[in-house]
Amino acid sequence: MGKNLVIIHGGGPxxxxxxxxxxxxxxxKASGQVDHIYGANNGTGGFLKEDFIDLGAFSEEELGLLLATPGTAxxxxxxxxxxxxxEQMTKLIEKHHIGYVLFSGGNGTMDTCGKLHKALVQKGMDVKVMGIPKTTDNDIAITDHSPGFGSAARYMAASVQxxxxxxxxxxxxxxxxxxSGRNAGWITASSALAGEKGYGPDLIYLPERAFDEDCFIRDVETLLRKKSGIVVVASEGLHDKDGNPIVKPVFKTERATYFGDVSSHLANLVIDRLGYxxxxxxxxxxxxxxxxxxSPVDRDEAVLAGRMACEAAFEGESGKMAAFRRISDEPYKIEPFLADIDQVMMFERTMPDNFINEAGNGVTEEFLRWxxxxxxxxxxxxxxxxxLSGRKEGK
Amino acid sequence: MGKNLVIIHGGGPxxxxxxxxxxxxxxxKASGQVDHIYGANNGTGGFLKEDFIDLGAFSEEELGLLLATPGTAxxxxxxxxxxxxxEQMTKLIEKHHIGYVLFSGGNGTMDTCGKLHKALVQKGMDVKVMGIPKTTDNDIAITDHSPGFGSAARYMAASVQxxxxxxxxxxxxxxxxxxSGRNAGWITASSALAGEKGYGPDLIYLPERAFDEDCFIRDVETLLRKKSGIVVVASEGLHDKDGNPIVKPVFKTERATYFGDVSSHLANLVIDRLGYxxxxxxxxxxxxxxxxxxSPVDRDEAVLAGRMACEAAFEGESGKMAAFRRISDEPYKIEPFLADIDQVMMFERTMPDNFINEAGNGVTEEFLRWxxxxxxxxxxxxxxxxxLSGRKEGK
Incomplete structure (x- = not known):
């Protein structure tokens, strides 16, 4: 009897x-090295409940539709x-003859991936555990960027255009x-790409900088003297200099607090303070x-990351994550490599200073190039x- | 010296x-009947300021880009x-040798169109004034539907999917x-089309029905007993049985009052009353x-409506609006005709009863067919x- 493979998704799609x-x-499928390809139904919890989806039974047509279906199948x-x-996972791995575990997810999921790898090594079990990076927020360390971000960036840039x-x-x-992006401003920043088509945002506020209401109001007022309609892009995670979110909490669970909308908060601020x-x-x-x-580039790289992690596991790698190294911006070239999962686990990657303008209300040319x-x-x-001629409009 | 034509846009793009x-x-351009094709820069106000854009100078390439550019050029x-x-408009029409005026807009703009037509007739001026229907909200009377709606409906259905x-x-x-659609629920309703692909909304609340918070909470609670994640689509214009908006005003001008977001209001209601x-x-x-x-159908019909109104003006028609009559749903067939603008002016078309389900939280098969x-x-x-097997999730 051969080995089986299980794929587990974690975090937001x-x-x-x-x-x-x-x-x-x-x-x-192509490897011929596994008997069954399981999907854990609804993440690690599904795995713990031994609730598996038989991915090997997906037809070629169904697999093709995966490329055009959001969420997770x-x-x-x-x-x-x-x-x-x-402890329970290692028991189930043994019970179900699982030789390969692939985790697709963000920082938290990579943490799980690394800890399971260690638990298996400690028990002397020959099981390969690999990570596939997945995040819209682009906050996974070591890799130049992660699958999921390019599409979120494309959505934001195109929508702002x-x-x-x-x-x-x-x-x-x-x-x-x-x-989106509570602690990392990558998606917020990507809106600036719309400017290359002549329709860019006027102001961009990232969570990497403390948000100052007075500065914001001054920025808006200054711009409204020059043009009659301005577009501001703001991260959902804006906070003040003390690290407090600028919006109030609306829902709390044991694990997390959820906050109100930054967009309507800032709009109301403009109404209240400027009367616009x-x-x-x-x-x-x-x-x-x-x-x-x-993003077609993002989709191709997502497929590549999934394939890389799987093939690396078959080649005997474990405790690593598929990652990309940037070789060149133009022409765009990346080099895939395997990152040690210890270096990735729970580190949150935010935007570096050289990607943010001095005033803290926009991005740099270096960011756009990247x-x-x-x-x-x-x-x-x-x-x-x-x-069109200039527009004049009263307050 | 020949006559000139002016095109004026009114209301939201x-x-x-x-x-x-x-x-x-x-x-x-094709008619050869006009010397200049003017666009009033920024609507009727631009016309009154004699601020014109020379549309005849647009290259074929620029004209082609109009088909793929939102907003209005x-x-x-x-x-x-x-x-x-x-009175001032009739003077400027004379001054600028304008023989044809095309108004593209919604109910308010069609009102302006009809009134200008009458003012010109009263003065015995031989100027043709025609209307081109334009609305995302689909609230223009007489015509089966208006250009702008099909695309807004496609956006909503696809986004909800x-x-x-x-x-x-x-x-x-x-x-x-x-x-969107403060008084008419057409866009809200179109979200139901997502259901035909297996990913439809669970509840739909239209402004044509008084919104009852208790019924809403009951609807949500009932559904959450059967499934763990539900999607509700709600019109921005929901109001209670007395006609009062369910959200508070956030900004008032002399002409209008603007309200808070219905989406976050209803989400907070669920949090407060159900703890979900x-x-x-x-x-x-x-x-x-x-x-x-x-929507490609919408785009083609928008081009057709613009062409129809222009050609009708050249043929001597005035005080009318390009309109569509539905001949058949499947295969889809419409018949263009000219509607008397008197019948259109300021009437607001909302969804008929046979398009709304009995419980007031969804649409009918008749609506979907239309x-x-x-x-x-x-x-x-x-x-x-x-x-996927059924999902269980605690509160």
Whole structure:
């Protein structure tokens, strides 16, 4: 009797999490090295309940649809993993003849991946455990970027381009667009790419900088003297200099606190303090589920990461994560490598200083150069509104 | 010296307002009947300021880009039109040798269109004034539907499909998606089309029905007994049985009052009354600016409406609006006709009773049949998650 393989998803889905699943399943099928390819139904919790989905039974057509389906076809979870759970996992691995475990997820999931690897080594069990990076927020360390981010960046850049075209047509004084990424501003920052098509945001506020209401109001006022409609992109995780979120908590669980919308908060601030019309937009989860704006580069790299992790496990690697090293921005070139999972576990990667402008309300050319290739194809061409004469509009 | 033509946009942009502009400009160019094709810069106000854009100077390439550019390349406005303005408009029409006026807009703009037509007739001036329907909200009377709606409907249906795939992967108890259309529920209702791909919303609340908080909470509770993650689509204009909006006003001008977000309000209601995790999403303006989800049927009809209005003006028609009559749902067939603008002016068209389900939390098969062809191509195929076993999740 041969060995089996199990794939486990952790954390929030991305537009290409299923693409990594596709890459892993295809590689596992092609290898001929496993009897069964299992998906843990709804993450580690599903694994602990021995609730498996038979991925080997997916038809080629179904596998193809994975590339264009957001979410995750095997579910995922955010459940905490306890010390006892690792003991239980090793027992189940033995019981189900599992020789290979692939974890696809973010920092928390890579932590689980590393701890399971260690537990298995301690028990002297010959089981290979590999990580597939997955995050829209791009906060996984060591790798240049992670699958999931390029599509979230493409969604944000393209949506802000469309929003700016709309706002320029019918100036609403201030429109605030909220972007995901509570502690890392990568998605927020990617909105700046819209500017390369002539429709960029006017101000960008990242969680890497303390948010100052007075500075914000001053930034907005200064711009409104020059143009009648401005677009602001703000991270959902903005906080003040003491680290307190600028919005109030709305829901608390034992594990986490959830906060109100930064977009409507900032819009109301403009209304209250300046008396200008303002509104907030918050696409929220749509930004990680958009197939229309899926980045083809991101999708291909997600497939690659899934395949790499699977093949590395078959080659005897364990306790590592598929990662990318940037070789060149233009032409875009990356080199895949295996990162030691110890270096990845629970480190949160935020934007470096050289990617953020001095005023703390925008990004640098260095960031644009780094981010541009990740969104895949160029943003759509639009007609230039530059031939329009200047707009005058009273308060 | 020949006559000139002017095109004026009114009200909020759509994903295909520029497509109607394209249709009108192409028809005007092809006719050889006008010396100049003007665009009023920023709506009627631009016209009153004699601020014109020379649309005849747009290259073929630029005109082509109009089809893929949201917003409006000549701007628009929501400024009120006063009685004196009509007198002034007739003077400027004479001064600038304008023989043809095309208004592209919604109910308010069609009102302006009809009043200008009457003012010109009273003065015995031989000027043709025609209307091009434009609204994402689909609230223009007489016509089966209006350009702009199909794309807004496609955006909403596709976004809800993606959102539902995400929520099914990682159940958040309740996600509330806010849809545009303050008084008319057409866009909100169109989200139901996502259900035909297996990823439809669980509850839909339209502004055509009084919103009852207790019923809403009961609906949500009932569903949460059966499944762990539900998606609710709610109109931005929900109001109680007395007609009061369910959210508080956040900004007032002389002309209008702006309200808070229905999405976060309902999410907070679920949190407060049921203790379940809930969140709101509000793509807002993105829903009328999306080229990615532009409906090809809508775009073609927008071009047609622009062309029709222009050609009808050249043929001597005035005081009318381009309109569509539905001949058949399947195969989809419409018949263009000219509607008397008197019948259109300021009537607000809401959803008929036979399109809304009895419980007031969903739509009927009749609505789906009517709406389906308007979004153009079918929604994308996604892998079915049905093979997943049932999910259990505690409160």
């Amino acid at each position: 991305t537009a290409v999490l299923n693409a990594s699943l596709y890459g892993a399943v295809k590689a596992a 095997i579910g995922t979870s955010r459940d905490p993993i306890w010390q006892d759970d690792y 469309e929003l700016c075209a709309d706002v320029r047509s019918l100036p609403i004084h201030v429109v605030v667009m909220e972007a 019309k303002a509104r907030g937009e918050k696409p929220g989860l749509l930004g990680r589920a958009s197939i229309a704006w899926q 981010c541009r290739p990740l969104i895949g194809e160029a943003l759509p061409d639009m007609i230039s509104f530059n031939r | 759509t994903a295909v307002l520029n497509a109607s502009l394209y249709g009108a400009v192409k028809a005007a 000549i701007g628009t406005s929501r400024d009120p039109i006063w009685q004196d303005d009509y 993606e959102l539902c795939a995400d929520v099914r992967s990682l159940p958040i108890h309740v996600v509330v998606m806010e849809a 995790k809930a969140r709101g999403e509000k793509p807002g303006l993105l829903g009328r600016a999306s080229i990615a989800w532009q 709406c389906r062809p308007l979004i153009g191509e079918a929604l994308p195929d996604m892998i079915s998650f049905n093979r």
